[in-house]
Amino acid sequence: MELEVQIKSLPNSPGVYQYFDRTDKLLYIGKAKNLKKRVASYFTKTHENGKTRVLVKKIASIKHIVVETETDALLLENNLIKKYQPRYNVLLKDDKTYPWICIKNEAFPRVFLTRNVWKDGSEYYGPYTSVKTVRAILSLIKELYPLRSCAYNLSAENIENEKYKVCLEYHIKNCKGACEGLQTAGSYDQDIKEIRNIIKGHFKSSLKQFEKLMFDFADKAEYEEAHKIKEKIELLSNYQSRSTVVNPSITNVDVFSIVSDELFAYVNFLKITNGAIIQSHTVEIKKKLDEDDKSLLELAIVEIRDRFKSTSAELYTPIALDIGELVKVTVPKQGDKKRIVDLSLRNAKYFRQERFKQIQIVDPDRHTNRIMAQMQKDxxxxxxxxxxxxxxxxxxxxxxxxxxxxxxxxxxxxxxxxxxxxxxxxxxxxxxxxxxxxxxxxxxxxxxxxxxxxxxxxxxxxxxxxxxxxxxxxxxxxxxxxxxxxxxxxxxxxxxxxxxxxxxxxxxxxxxxxxxxxxxxxxxxxxTHHRNKRSKSAINSDLSSINGIGEKTVLTLLKKFKSIKRLKSATFEDIEQLIGKDKATKVSQHFKIESPPKSTL
Structure with missing residues (x-):
């Protein structure tokens, strides 16, 4: 019954689900575009695979993490499988699964695709689930902003000493020759600034340049090249610039959020290690003395961090807290840090909704009491x-x-x-x-x-x-x-x-x-009552206006045919059988219902 209630209360949102056995051992991790439909399918379908049938029999409880998009669900699933390696999942041993875009930390920075993320001060964007998308971004950037692709150390001293010479890339106009000082650092950095906005998804300001480039090719009758630019623009307009669940700019942080009502508070905890979410847990706290969110969150943080043995030196929370000098508490206002707090808050809200659904199923009186108390206050x-x-x-x-x-x-x-x-x-x-x-x-x-x-x-x-x-x-x-x-x-x-x-x-x-x-x-x-009254009035007035048709006849017709529309579609014989030939003739003439031809005998 408990498992059935958990399934019924799952949200219709993208996310990752986790199956546990009776000993609370993790059996399987999966992703879903719709958590409720995907998880329910395990218990409603007949599985041909023997291992799947064994897995379903072992499932005793379900946990899940809600995310924004199906792509985030795919990335989160990847993180968790690598971290916990459940028995029934394919083991992912390759840490270089997904591609990133790197803006290298160097003079005249290079922009390139990589599967390695190093802590070298460079900027990393992603990860992406589609290499095709990454290559389209880099290809379009190359069309608009000629950047160097060489690995030279373009320090001011080396350029001044004329250590390098321009290569073929310069002559075919893929580079502006920064190695010989033919492009200034200021001009190059402006291009990098615009590229950074494109990668982040803020490319509306550059859209006119993209379209101009496309039309230039078309004017030159180079339609194939124009079509390539068009395809790249379409790819870019649909791509996800950043993942919430994998972000190298957020490292080794605990994220907490809280939602509450009259009787309970719900605190969500996200554990982020090496830029990836590896854990999510939500607790329900019963209020005793109308405690505020700040005091409840402080209490929950201490208990949850102790339970999961967390030693992270920084916390992200939606409200300012005081939990000692050894831990830094940050209240993000915008950007990636704010998005990860919002994701935690989203999971807390979903947990609260699921608890309401579960209570409504197993304890409807408690559900009703809570709503009535809330309405009285509101x-x-x-x-x-x-x-x-x-x-x-x-x-x-x-x-x-x-x-x-x-x-x-x-x-x-x-x-x-x-x-x-x-x-x-x-x-x-x-x-x-x-x-x-x-x-x-x-x-x-x-x-x-x-x-x-x-x-x-x-x-x-x-x-x-x-x-x-x-x-x-x-x-x-x-x-x-x-x-x-x-x-x-x-x-x-x-x-x-x-x-x-x-x-x-x-x-x-x-x-x-x-x-x-x-x-x-x-x-x-x-x-509904008004419509029925108007219809009845219209029918009565229409029938009652026929000379020789009284109230009793009207009721007889309505009882049989229910509406004027059905009466009009009836045959003369049907009406005659009900109210007689004389009255049937009057009704038929009024509604222009065809009467049978008169006998010539």
Whole structure:
């Protein structure tokens, strides 16, 4: 049951999954574009391979790490397999799997493809999962910026002493001759600056140069070369400039993040060694005294670092912390470091969502209690809104005004309690008066019947509709017994009695989602009733207008054919059999239904 719950609560996101046996031994690491679908497939398919069947039988628990892209999932899978070498994975012994682009730390830097990353001060970009992409980048760079490819030591002293001579690359215009001082260091560095932006993916400023080069080839009728440039531009526009999960600029660092709600906090830990993520772990912390995120995160960091025996001297976190002088705490604001903190935060949020899903499956009462407590706090209510009702009006150009009331109990629809209202006391399209009428009718009846009143009433509309609903509560003496709010459609603003300034809930909050669900359900229920009433009215008026066709005949026809469309497609014989020849003739003539030819005998 526990494994089944874990699978059901997995996210539909790219990432890496890890299978463990009953002794918590790692069995297998895999990547997925959609974690939930991929993992579920192991347990729903019949596997022909015997080893796969054995693996599935041994799986006792599943862990996963969520990443941004499928490419990141591939790279992370590679890192983890090399680190842990699980029994059922192909062993990856080659550390030079993926290519990088290197801007060499030297005078007049070279730019080239490499599979080795050295700590020599050079800049490394990648890794890339496609060598084709790397070669396309370097080829396009070469078209635009003639750089040296030689390994000479182009120090100012060597150039001044004329130690080197230009080679063939200079004569075929692939190089500007920096070795003989024919290109200045400033000019070369400007080219490197632009190349660096291209590699990072910031090549919009260079796009015009790319297009100009392509059109120049086309003007010279060199269409093959123009097409090559076009293909390179298309490759570049789709390539991923940097990986979040493998980055040589981030080395031997612990990354922590936290998300929390009323009852629990969730802390994620990412371990980065030699520029690659090798570990992810998330813990759930139950709050005792309404502790803040800072104190909970400090507590969790000490416990997690001790558990995993981490000695990293630097931490990345989303908030400033004080955990002693021996560890440096960095709060990144932008760039690669910020992206890795965001990835940690993403994993913490997904873990929280999965816990909610698991609790909803195995302990629905706890799930409901948490949501009710959260709604009470978010909506500033005196008690938990276990019983909520929502009202919506519907009319089109003032015709057939109706209203609907939907009921939610413990955050879920209670459809048997839904009610429709035909507006009785209001003439014309007056939403405010209609709202006042239906709220009064609803709660007058509940009081008279001695039924339970809701803790919260939601009015679909802004300040005007809310005021109308409140008038009815005042008349009934229920103003202090029932909380009432309004929700406006435009910006999802929440209005409170006597407060002209609306409140805005977090767009992702569960409280707002439940209120939106209430509003949408009330709107759907109201519109359905309005549509049915209009259809019935149109049918009745159409049939009743036929001379000699009374109400009883109309009901007989509607009961049989259900709609005017079906009646029109019926044969004369079908109608005659139902209401007789005389009336069938009148109906057929009205709807131009072809009657059988008269007998000449």
């Amino acid at each position: 909506l500033r209510l005196n008690e938990e809104p276990r019983h909520i009702e929502c009202f919506d009006n519907s009319n089109i150009q003032g015709t057939h005004p109706v209203a609907a009331c939907v009921v939610f109990k413990n955050g879920k629809p209670d459809k048997k309690e839904y009610r429709h209202f035909n507006i009785k006391t209001v003439d014309g399209p007056d939403d405010y008066a209609s709202m006042e009428e239906v709220v009064h009718r609803r709660y007058k009846r509940l009081v008279e019947e001695g039924r339970d009143l809701p803790q919260l009433v939601v009015i679909d509309g802004g300040k005007g509709q809310l005021s109308s609903g409140l008038k009815s509560l005042d008349i009934l003496g229920l103003r202090g017994k029932i909380a009432m709010i309004g929700i406006a459609k435009r910006l999802e603003e929440i209005y409170y009695p006597g407060d002209p300034i609306p409140m805005y809930l977090d767009k992702k909050s569960e409280s707002l989602k439940i209120i939106q669900q209430l509003r949408n359900e009330a709107h759907r229920f109201s519109i």
